[in-house]
Amino acid sequence: PTQTPKIGRSAATTWVGSYNLQGLKSDSGDTKGLYSAADNVVVLPSAQLAAQFLEDFRQMFEEGNFHGDKAPQKAVEVQVNGVSVTPFFSPRDPILSNMTADLGSLLVRMRDAKDRGEPFEPPVIRLAGFTMSYGGTQAMVDMLALLQEEGADVLVISDLLSSSTSASSIRVLREKGVPVQVAESGILMHHKFLSIEEQGRPIVWTGSANFTQPAYYENDESVVRIESQEMVTAYQEIFASLSDNLRPESEVEALLARDELFEGEADEAWLAIDPLSIRTLEDAQRYSNLRWR
Numbered sequence: 001p002t003q004t005p006k007i008g009r010s011a012a013t014t015w016v017g018s019y020n021l022q023g024l025k026s027d028s029g030d031t032k033g034l035y036s037a038a039d040n041v042v043v044l045p046s047a048q049l050a051a052q053f054l055e056d057f058r059q060m061f062e063e064g065n066f067h068g069d070k071a072p073q074k075a076v077e078v079q080v081n082g083v084s085v086t087p088f089f090s091p092r093d094p095i096l097s098n099m100t101a102d103l104g105s106l107l108v109r110m111r112d113a114k115d116r117g118e119p120f121e122p123p124v125i126r127l128a129g130f131t132m133s134y135g136g137t138q139a140m141v142d143m144l145a146l147l148q149e150e151g152a153d154v155l156v157i158s159d160l161l162s163s164s165t166s167a168s169s170i171r172v173l174r175e176k177g178v179p180v181q182v183a184e185s186g187i188l189m190h191h192k193f194l195s196i197e198e199q200g201r202p203i204v205w206t207g208s209a210n211f212t213q214p215a216y217y218e219n220d221e222s223v224v225r226i227e228s229q230e231m232v233t234a235y236q237e238i239f240a241s242l243s244d245n246l247r248p249e250s251e252v253e254a255l256l257a258r259d260e261l262f263e264g265e266a267d268e269a270w271l272a273i274d275p276l277s278i279r280t281l282e283d284a285q286r287y288s289n290l291r292w293r
Helices: 047-063 097-116 138-149 171-177 213-217 229-244 249-258 266-271 280-293
Strands: 013-017 039-043 078-080 083-090 124-129 153-158 179-183 192-198 202-205 223-229
Touching: 013 047, 013 202, 013 223, 039 223, 047 078, 047 083, 078 171, 083 097, 083 213, 097 138, 097 192, 097 202, 097 223, 124 138, 124 229, 138 153, 153 171, 153 229, 171 179, 192 229, 202 229
Parallel strands: 124 153, 153 179
Antiparallel strands: 013 039, 078 083, 083 223, 124 192, 192 202, 202 223
């Protein structure tokens, strides 16, 4: 089920998250006929925040400008009932760089405390990524591994079929010692969020962007950075709720070893799929696999 954290109320409200405006139903197994996607949405009441989203929308809808053709606008941090929220829009904003910088600055603080012999409460990091490609996101993936080595509590979960691609970050993270769980395909694990709980510095990144190079550098995506312990707690609970839909470890290892799954004519096969025809969970998985191989 979709979970919706909220921050206060306002006449101008923006809904941000991984949820697509298209309900996906499973067409097989025990979930046949049911809406079967795990998503998240955060409701942000702020006229100033809504204005930034509307400007991005206006350039696309009224001017017909997409991707790199849109005029740049500065991402402005806003206060939503005392909570700091900063919106980012790709490909214009350096979303991945800012996300990696949050992880990197945490790593520096952990190492500094260690050098001084001071206690440092292990940070809790949770990343749920429907699709994750190592190409173009290497710095973020490596930073997660370094934080794990320094003693941070890092857990990652990804969708079953998207994690089987040969370029997936899942394989790299596992090789670097980061615990990674893989969701069963009966329910589409469609989340795209990063939660960082450090004492006094709680941060959540969430939005429409997958953890892939095209999402950050080519697509029109929106992501928000929220500094709130309440939001971190909510997203940790969302992450924990995914643990009842995991693939057996033996099957995951076998799946990740099958490089041949996406060799051959995948690009041609993808071109034959009409995105407008996606109506079921299986349609979405097939489209995503071929698109992001």
